[in-house]
Amino acid sequence: MKDNISTSSEQEDYSESHPHHHHSTGIKNITIAFFLNFTFTIIELVGGLITNSVAILSDAVHDLGDSIALALAWYFEKISNRMPNKKFTYGYKRFSLLGAVINSVILIIGSSVVIFESVRRMVNPQEVHAKGMLLLAVLGIVVNGIAVLRTRKGKGINEKVISLHLLEDVLGWGAVLVVSIVMLFVHLPILDPILSVAISLWVLYNVYKNLKKTLTVILQGTPSEMNLNEIKVKIQQIPHVRSLHDLHVWSLDSLYNVASLHVVINTEEQFPIILKETKGKIKELMKNEGIEHITVEFETEQEECISCDKLN
Secondary structure, three states: OOEEEEOHHHHHHHHOOOOHHHHHHHHHHHHHHHHHHHHHHHHHHHHHHHHOOHHHHHHHHHHHHHHHHHHHHHHHHHHOOOOOOOOOOOOOOOHHHHHHHHHHHHHHHHHHHHHHHHHHHHHOOOOOOHHHHHHHHHHHHHHHHHHHHHHHOOOOHHHHHHHHHHHHHHHHHHHHHHHHHHHHHOOOOOHHHHHHHHHHHHHHHHHHHHHHHHHHHHOOOOOOOOOHHHHHHHHHOOOOEEEEEEEEEEEOOOOOEEEEEEEEEOOOOOHHHHHHHHHHHHHHHHHHOOOOEEEEEEEEOOOOOOOOOOOO
C-alpha cells in the first residue's frame, strides 16, 4: 500500500501570508534604507573623486552593491506573499537567489577594478584630501547608522540580513575615519590605497561566503544545519516504522527547507489508524528539525520500491 501525503504545514504556506502590518512596515523600512544608501553612494562617488581617495571609491562600490541588495530585498519583499501557481509550484522564494548572484557578480567586478587601481597607487602614491575623507566618514557613519536603526527594528528576514550588512558598512566607515585622522597629522598617502585594498578584500571574502552558500542552495545541496543521520535515527524510533529510504532534504532559499522520504511501516490490523499516527509524528518531528514542506511515501515490507535511488 502506498499513500503520498503532504503535511498540513504545506497548506498553511500556500494559503496564509505574513500579517499585513509587518509586511508593509518591512517594505517601508527597506525603502528608507535604500534611498539613504543609494543617495550616499552618489555622494561617495563624487566625494571620492574630489578627495582623490580610492578608499572612499572602494567603499562606494561596496555601497552600490548594498543599494542593489536593498532594491532586490524590496522587490522580493513585495512579491514574497505571491501564491504558488502552475508555472512556479513552489512559489517565488527561489528568485531571491538570482538577486544574490547578480549582486555578487557586481561586487566582484567592482572590487577587482578598485584593487587594480589601488595597487597602481601603492607604486605611485597620490595626495588625498584627508579633511574631505574625514567629513565623508562621519557622514557615512551617520547615514548608515540611521539605516541600521530602521531595519534592525523589523521582524522580517530581509530586514535582519540587510541590517547586518549595513552594520558592516558602519564599521568600514569607522576604519576610513581612523585613517583620515592619522593622515591629518602624518603625511602617509599610501595609507589610502592600503585601506582600499583591505576594504575590497574584505568585501570579496564576504561575497565568496555568500556566493558559496547561494550556489549550494541552487544545486539543491543539503542545508548545512541538517544532520540526515540524526533525522533517520529519530524517524526509525517512531512506533510502527520499520525503515526508511530515499530521504532528501534541500532548501528553496536557504530559509525554507523541503524534504521527501519513503517510510516502510508494518502491516497490522488497524492499518488506517497506524498510518495516521505515524504521519502525524513524522510531520511534527520534521517541523522541529526546521523542515517546512514534507512529502512522505508510505510502503509496506512486502512492496518493492520501484522509484528508489541508490543513494540511501
